[in-house]
Amino acid sequence: xxxxTVRPGFWLVFRREVRWLIRRPFLVLLAxxxxxxxxxxxASVYARGIATELPIAVLDQDDSPGSRQIVHLVDAAPDIRIxxxxxDLEEAKRGILSGSYQGLLLVPENFTRDAMAxxxxxITFFYNTQMMVAGNLSARGxxxxxPSIAAQVQAASRMARGMSADEAAIAVQPVAMDAHGLFNPAxxxxxFLLAALVVAVLQLTTSLATCYSVxxxxxxxxxxxxxxxxxxxxxxxxxxxxxxxxxxACLVHAVCDIIMFGYFGLxxxxxxxxxxxxxxxxxxxxxxxxxxxxxxxxxxxxxLSVLALTVSPxxxxxxxxxPREAMNAFSIWWGNIFPATPYVSLRIDQTVRxxxxxxxLAILHHQFVYLAVAVSFLLFILVRITRKAATAGTQPPxxxxxxxx
Amino acid sequence: xxxxxxxxxxxxxxxxxxxxxxxxxxxxxxxxxxYYPQPYSSEVLREVAVAVVDRxxxxxxxxxxxxxxxxxxxxxxxxxxxxxxxxxxxxxxRVSGYLFIPQHFERExxxxxxxxxxxxxxxxxxxxxxKLRSAIGTAIQRLGTNVVIGQxxxxxxxxxxxxxxxxxIRINMIPLFNPEGGYASxxxxxxxxxxxxxxxxxxxxxxxxLPSEAPRVSAPPVIATAGKLLAYMIPGVFLYLVATIIxxxxxxxxxxxxxxxxxxxxxPFSLAASALGLFLAALLxxxxxxxxxxxxxxxxxxxxxxxxxPSEAMPELLQWVASLVPSTSGIDAAVRINQxxxxxxxxxxxxxxxxxxxxxxxxxxxxxxxxxDAQAEFRS
Numbered sequence: 001x002x003x004x005t006v007r008p009g010f011w012l013v014f015r016r017e018v019r020w021l022i023r024r025p026f027l028v029l030l031a032x033x034x035x036x037x038x039x040x041x042x043a044s045v046y047a048r049g050i051a052t053e054l055p056i057a058v059l060d061q062d063d064s065p066g067s068r069q070i071v072h073l074v075d076a077a078p079d080i081r082i083x084x085x086x087x088d089l090e091e092a093k094r095g096i097l098s099g100s101y102q103g104l105l106l107v108p109e110n111f112t113r114d115a116m117a118x119x120x121x122x123i124t125f126f127y128n129t130q131m132m133v134a135g136n137l138s139a140r141g142x143x144x145x146x147p148s149i150a151a152q153v154q155a156a157s158r159m160a161r162g163m164s165a166d167e168a169a170i171a172v173q174p175v176a177m178d179a180h181g182l183f184n185p186a187x188x189x190x191x192f193l194l195a196a197l198v199v200a201v202l203q204l205t206t207s208l209a210t211c212y213s214v215x216x217x218x219x220x221x222x223x224x225x226x227x228x229x230x231x232x233x234x235x236x237x238x239x240x241x242x243x244x245x246x247x248x249a250c251l252v253h254a255v256c257d258i259i260m261f262g263y264f265g266l267x268x269x270x271x272x273x274x275x276x277x278x279x280x281x282x283x284x285x286x287x288x289x290x291x292x293x294x295x296x297x298x299x300x301x302x303x304l305s306v307l308a309l310t311v312s313p314x315x316x317x318x319x320x321x322x323p324r325e326a327m328n329a330f331s332i333w334w335g336n337i338f339p340a341t342p343y344v345s346l347r348i349d350q351t352v353r354x355x356x357x358x359x360x361l362a363i364l365h366h367q368f369v370y371l372a373v374a375v376s377f378l379l380f381i382l383v384r385i386t387r388k389a390a391t392a393g394t395q396p397p398x399x400x401x402x403x404x405x
Numbered sequence: 406x407x408x409x410x411x412x413x414x415x416x417x418x419x420x421x422x423x424x425x426x427x428x429x430x431x432x433x434x435x436x437x438x439x440y441y442p443q444p445y446s447s448e449v450l451r452e453v454a455v456a457v458v459d460r461x462x463x464x465x466x467x468x469x470x471x472x473x474x475x476x477x478x479x480x481x482x483x484x485x486x487x488x489x490x491x492x493x494x495x496x497x498x499r500v501s502g503y504l505f506i507p508q509h510f511e512r513e514x515x516x517x518x519x520x521x522x523x524x525x526x527x528x529x530x531x532x533x534x535x536k537l538r539s540a541i542g543t544a545i546q547r548l549g550t551n552v553v554i555g556q557x558x559x560x561x562x563x564x565x566x567x568x569x570x571x572x573x574i575r576i577n578m579i580p581l582f583n584p585e586g587g588y589a590s591x592x593x594x595x596x597x598x599x600x601x602x603x604x605x606x607x608x609x610x611x612x613x614x615l616p617s618e619a620p621r622v623s624a625p626p627v628i629a630t631a632g633k634l635l636a637y638m639i640p641g642v643f644l645y646l647v648a649t650i651i652x653x654x655x656x657x658x659x660x661x662x663x664x665x666x667x668x669x670x671x672x673p674f675s676l677a678a679s680a681l682g683l684f685l686a687a688l689l690x691x692x693x694x695x696x697x698x699x700x701x702x703x704x705x706x707x708x709x710x711x712x713x714x715p716s717e718a719m720p721e722l723l724q725w726v727a728s729l730v731p732s733t734s735g736i737d738a739a740v741r742i743n744q745x746x747x748x749x750x751x752x753x754x755x756x757x758x759x760x761x762x763x764x765x766x767x768x769x770x771x772x773x774x775x776x777x778d779a780q781a782e783f784r785s
Contacts, residue, residue: 026694034701041705044723051718096581097747098754099737102715118569122577130582130744132591133531134715139578140535147546150574157570170519171556175549178521179538181528182495182502192529200704208697301425301693308700309433315704316444321713322588323450323530325501331444345498348529355496 008232013240016230020213021244031209031248035201039256042197043264046190054138055083055101056127057092066112070123073149074105079141096128102138103127115153183353191266191352196320196344198256203286203340204311206249210290211307213245215300224382225389234382242287249283270350271357274364278346281367285339288374295381314338319345342366408624412632419612420640426615429608430640437600438652445589446656452480453536456491456503459484463511465548469522472544473504479540495525501533502526504541514552532588582745583659590658594744595712595736597648602678602732603703604644609637609682610695626774630767634679641675642668649743662743669749670738673759677731680766687773710736734758 006012021028058074060067075082083101086092092104106124114121125142128135155168163171181187217223231237260266268275290307297303316322317335324332335341346363349355420426457470474481482500485491491503505523513520524541528534550571557567583590613633624632649667653660689695707713709727716724716733727733738755741747749756 026697030697030701038701038705041723042708045708045714045719047720048718051715054715054717094751097741097745098751099741115573118566118573120569120573120575122575124577124579126579126581128582128745129580129584129586130591130740131712131715132583132586132588133713134717135580136531136535136586137715139580143539143576143578146574146576150572150576153573154570157573170517171553173549174514174517174519174552174556175545176519176521177542177545178523179542180523180525181534182525184528187528187531187534189531197704197708204701204704208700212697301696304693304696304700305425305429308697309436312700312703313437313441316441316592319444320530321592322445323501323533325454325498326447326450327444328446331446334443349496352529353496356493359496 008230010231010236010240013227013231013237014243017213017241017244020216021248027209027212028248030205030212031245032252035205035252036255038201038205039198039259042201043190043194043259046193048190050186050188051134051137052078053081054079054134054141056080056103056105056138056142057084057086057095057101058082058105058107059086059089059092060107061109062107062111064112066115067107070107070111070149071105074142074145077141077145079144080138092126096126099131102131102134103142105142116157190264192348193320194260194264195266195347195351196315196318196340198253198260199282199340199344199347200315200318202249202253202256202283203314203338204308205252206245206283206286207290207293207307207311208304209249210242210245210287211294211303212290212300214241214291214294215298215303217241218294218298218303219300224385228382228386234379234386238291238378238382242284242291246283246287249287250280253279253283266351267354268351269354270360274357274360275347275350278343278350278360278364278367281364281371282339282343285367285371285374288371288378289339291378292374292381295378295385311338314340317341336370339367339370342370409628409632412624412629413636416612416633416636417639420608420636423612423615423617426608426612429604429611430644433604434600434644434647438597438647438655441596441600442589442593442652442656445592450532450536450588451477453478453502453533453540454482454500455479455537455541456483456485456494456500457481457506458486458488458491458503459506460508461506461510465511465514466506469506469544469548470504472547473541476540476543478536491525495527501530502537514548517556587658589656590744592712593656593658594649594653594740595710596707597652598645598674598736598739599703599707599710599732601641601644601648602674602706602730602735603699605637605641605675605678606682606685606702607696607699608640609633609679610686610689610699611692613683613686614690614692614695616692626771626778630683630771630774633683634676634767637679637682638672638675641679642671645671645675645739649739653743658744660743661746663746663748666742666747666749667739670735670742670752670756670759673756673763674731674735674739676763677735677759677766680763680770681731683770684766684773687770687777706730706732709733712736728758729762731759731762734762 058071060071071082074080084095086095095101096104104126106126108121111121123146125139127139151172154172158168158171159165217227227237227241228234231240261268293307294303297306317331317338318341319335324335342363346360349360420430455473459466459470470481473479483494485494488505494500495502503525505525510520510522522545524538526534526537553571554564554567557570558564580586650660685698686695689698709723709730710733716727734755738752741752
């Protein structure tokens with residue numbers, strides 16, 4: 001290709017931006033290595049996928065063959081592990097308070113005798129819901145083990161009355177529930193959380209990196225005008241300014257996805273192109289969000305503070321840890337100002353859920369509307385800033401771009 | 406001693422005179438206090454939307470549907486004719502699962518054969534799935550017990566005996582400390598301790614990197630480090646009290662712990678976090694980079710703290726790395742004391758770790774400061 005002499009346009013701004021990035025290693029790090037490192041740390045938290053063998057304690061006040069069998073059966077449940085046998089409730093309480101175990105299984109005195117006599121003794125499981133995930137998982141382990149134990153006791157008493165084993169099994173449980181976990185039969189939450197965490201990390205780093213880069217331009221009043229002149233217009237200037245970081249962000253996203261699909265085995269039960277298009281719109285939206293923060297606030301340190309303060313807590317608004325259905329109106333509304341919110345839905349739909357394409361197209365439509373609104377805002381502000389500068393006439397007009405790069 | 410006191414005073418002067426630092430310590434916590442807990446403010450997830458595909462449409466199947474609907478955890482929002490439309494509703498996120506009751510359900514139940522119903526729940530959300538499964542499981546259990554009691558009554562057994570045969574053991578699941586299972590009660594106390602740490606890191610980091618905040622008093626590194634750390638105790642303990650008393654109070658989050666035990670954690674926690682901030686400042690040297698690093702650390706540190714995911718289930722290396730960060734032990738100890746009513750003696754492990762971290766980071770900060778001084782001397 002023939003190279004022309006310096007002519008304003010998209011490529012001039014693009015090349016200037018690339019040179020700028022090379023001179024600011026921290027900015028490049030922020031857009032590339034840091035998100036990948038953050039993702040790897042978060043991924044390693046969930047590397048085991050399922051929490052198993054959570055420690056619980058047991059207080060067996062009966063200490064009969066029957067109660068010992070129950071303790072043994074509970075211990076066999078995969079979610080939990082009986083770590084300690086305690087001698088009294090006080091000891092159990094201290095252990096739960098100090099965090100040695102997540103719950104206490106209490107088998108009362110005369111348990112076996114009462115069960116045989118039809119007095120319906122009570123088995124109690126105390127679990128710690130202040131540490132919600134661990135507490136609930138241990139409760140799930142115990143409550144999935146106990147009904148089968150109750151059924152065994154019941155079947156045994158029926159077989160003692162002369163029923164066959166099959167008859168007893170049906171009589172014990174006349175209605176059976178066949179439970180299926182849709183999209184996640186193994187109840188492995190790593191896919192869902194990691195799919196969302198990748199997005200949260202990229203949203204934070206991409207918007208911060210763009211904000212930083214744009215704020216460096218905004219900081220000096222003439223820079224925006226220089227940028228516009230270099231680009232020969234606002235649109236090519238904006239595109240040339242943003243595109244280098246878009247490319248970096250896409251590459252980083254691709255690396256994270258290779259890890260997700262390759263190492264963590266995230267399934268791709270959906271449309272790849274839809275996912276890619278949605279990812280691109282998401283990354284562009286993050287950039288525009290960052291650019292808007294820079295333009296509104298101006299100087300880099302406060303712009304980055306405000307953006308970080310707004311974007312960092314956005315994980316809660318995504319609806320991955322706590323569902324959006326249960327949030328208040330403000331949170332649902334506010335969640336929409338983050339590009340990650342619709343993208344996480346689409347991403348989960350088109351990977352693990354295998355949702356029909358038209359369901360996701362509706363979400364993609366939202367993303368496009370968001371991007372369009374954000375771009376209009378951006379152009380509106382840029383036009384206003386340049387007009388203001390032109391009318392103020394502080395600089396002699398019509399000069400070529402100052403070679404300040 | 407006078408040098409020491411003047412370091413403390415100089416540092417406190419810097420702290421209040423710089424608007425940015427002041428904003429980080431005293432305004433950011435208020436903004437985050439309003440903003441962060443919003444998604445969780447409804448606390449409990451109840452009445453999860455579920456669909457029913459009832460192909461039987463008999464007294465028993467309708468009773469089962471009603472039993473699911475009246476449960477606290479689930480609400481039947483639609484009855485659909487077939488599985489395809491129910492699946493569609495799940496994809497559109499209008500329901501989080503559906504119950505399929507097959508044809509001849511009642512006939513099977515009454516004939517003494519085992520009848521089966523199927524529950525399909527969106528298992529991408531742990532909370533939703535477990536709520537729905539327990540709501541439907543309980544309804545089915547109740548129906549089954551009633552059927553057995555009915556059959557036994559036909560055989561001439563009295564209701565009490567029949568109940569003892571149908572359900573020989575009572576199972577009692579008792580949640581402790583957060584009996585409502587409130588999500589805000591679980592996440593807010595923990596997150597705000599992390600926020601306190603992040604604000605301390607950022608504030609201390611900026612105080613020691615911003616060129617305008619050059620020390621007003623020149624003092625030997627040992628005295629400078631100790632003086633600074635003492636000065637940062639004021640915002641540190643203040644932020645800790647806001648996070649553990651004011652914010653839980655505003656959001657109606659129960660706090661049962663003893664204030665003195667809680668304060669006993671505040672001291673090593675804020676010392677460790679400020680010392681880490683001093684060390685980071687010496688390491689990174691640039692105010693903007695300090696600020697960005699602190700903003701970026703929040704997300705990974707939260708997930709490493711053992712709140713979102715039990716630390717027992719994390720790889721050991723990561724547990725070890727996590728223990729080097731003050732928030733990990735600090736959150737655990739403070740939540741146990743404030744929300745669970747633990748005594749200081751129940752959290753001695755975490756308490757010791759916090760003091761050790763405070764000493765290590767103070768030592769590192771001191772060494773870094775000595776190095777900087779030596780470099781400055783060398784240059785001059």
